[in-house]
Amino acid sequence: MAIQQQGIGVSTADLARIDAHPRVQWMFFQEPELQYEVTVDQPDPHFAKLLQQAIGGQEGEMRVAMQYLFQAWALPEEYEEYRTLLMETAAEELGHIELLATAVTKNLRDSSAAMDDDARETAAAAASMTGQNPRQFLSAGQSAMPVDSNGVPFTGSYIAASGNPAGDLYANVMAEATGRTLATRLWEYTDDPGMKDMLSYLIARDTMHQNQWLQVLETLDDPVPVPASFPQDRENQDFNYTFISTRREAQPDPEYPWTQGETPDGNGQFSYAAEQPGDGTVVASDPAPMTNDDPNRDTQSARSTDSADATDSNE
Template identity: 65%
Template sequence: MFYHENGLQYEVEVEEPNPQFAKMLQQAIGGAEGEMRVALQYMFQSFAVPSEMSEYKTLLMETAVEELGHIEMLATAVAKNLEGASPEAREAAREDAVIDEMMRSGQPRQALSAGMHAMPVDSNGVPFTGNYVVASGNLAADMYANVMAESTGRTLATRLYEFTDDPGMEDMLEYLIARDTMHQNQWHSVLDSFDDHLPVPASFPQEKENQDYNYTFMSTMREEREDPGQPWTTGPSHDGKSEYSYTSEQPDGGPPSVEKVIDEMYNEVN
C-alpha cells in the first residue's frame, strides 16, 4: 500500500520557463533512461524476492517509491517550464505566447493533450513502454541491470544539466544526479554482499556446460589473428573459476537443416 504526501521530495523552481527544456525533461520521465523505468523496474523486482531475503525486498521497494517521487518532481518541472514564454515569443505572438513557443520549440501534445503538463512519454512523444523494465526474478541479474539503469539515468541527467542555465533546474538536477550516485553504489554493494553469484545464475551446474567454450574468447574477425593478450583473452577469469583462452575459429555447425520447415510453411516460390 502506498501513501502520498502533498509535498515534493525536493524543491523544484524554474526562474525562466523554457518549453524546449520541458520537452527534453520528458526523456527523464518516460524515456528508456527515465524515472518511470527505474520505479517500475525496482518495484517488479521486489515482488519476486523470496521472503527469507526481506532486506533486499525492502531496499528495492523503498528505492522504487523514491523514484516515484522523482517522477513527481520532473512532472512539476515540466509544468513550470510550460507556464511562461520568452520575451521574444511574447513579441512574436499576438494571442497566446505560451502556445506559440510550444508549437515552435516544445512538445505540442503537452498543450493539446495534457493541458500544459507532463505526459508518460519520452522527449519525442513516444509513450512509455514496459519493455524498458528488467525484472528477471534472479536478484543478481537484476542488480546488474539496475547498475546499468542508474548509469544511463545519471548520464541523461548530466546531459540535461548541460542544456540549462536556469538555477532552479540546475539545483534539481544536482539532487537527481546525487541520488543516481547513491543508487549506483547501493546496487554494487548488494552484488558485493552475495557470496558466489557468477556466472549468473550461479545455481546452474557448470559441469553441464560445454567445457571447451565456457571461458574461451571467440574472435569473429574474417582473417585469423594472434591472441591480443587482453584481460578477457588470457589469465584468470573474472569469476576466478577458470582461465581465459583465445581462438580465431568457430565451432562450425554446418548449414542449417530447415528444409522440412520451409516445405511445411510454403516458403518456396513454387
C-alpha cells in the same frame, strides 16, 4: 508529494501483527510536498520536451520505479532485506517522477504566462516551432506526460525483473548508470539555475543508488555467472571462458585481460581462439507449403497443368 511506504488506517494492534509478518507489504501514502525544491528561472518549452526523456524514456524514472517494484514483489522471504531496499528506493523514484513532472509543467506554463494576451493566443500554434511537443498542449494542457522526449509512450519492455536477484542487481546498476548519464547531459544543456539545482540532486541520488546496488552484490555469495544455481559442469567446458575472435583473418592472441588470466568468478582461466568453432550449417528443411509464400508457385502450377494438357492432346 513525498511518497513513502507506511501502514495507514489501521490500529496499533493491527500494526503489531503486520510487523510480525515478513510478507505483508506496507502501502504507500503521500504528503503534500515535493521531495526536493523545483524552481524554474527561465521557462523553456524545448527543455520541457527534453525533460520528458527523464520521465518516460528508457533511461527515465518511470523505468527504475517500476523495475524496483516488480523486482521486490518477486523476491522470496529469504531476501526480505533486499525487498525492503527495493521498495524504499522505488518509492523514492516515484518522488523523482513528480519532481520532473513539476519541472516540465513549470517550463511550459510559466513560459506562456510570461507572454502578453495576443502572444498567448498564438502560443499553441507556435508550440512545435519553439521546440515544444505539441501533445503537451493538445493532450495534457501544458503539463507532463508518461512519454519520452519524442512523445513515445512509456513501455514496460524497459523493465528488467527476472526473478534472479543477482541478474536484477546488475540491471539496476546499468539503469542507474544510464539514468545518471542522461541527467548529466540535461544539466550540461540548460543554463537555468533552478533546473541545474534539481538535476544536481537527481545526479547525486543516482550516485548513491549505483553504489547501493554494487554494495548489495558484494553481500551475495559467488553471484556470477548468473544464474549461479545452474551446474557449470553442464555447460560446454571448451568454450565457457574462451574469447572467440570474429575477425575475417585469424589474429594472434592480443593478450588482453579478457583473453588470459583468471576469470572474475574464480572458476577458470581466460583463453583465446582465433576463429569460430564452425562445422555448422545454415541449410534447413523446406517449410510446409502453406507457410512458404512462393510468388511463382501458382504460375509454375498453371504451367505444369498446361503442359500436361498439351501432352494429353498430342497423344
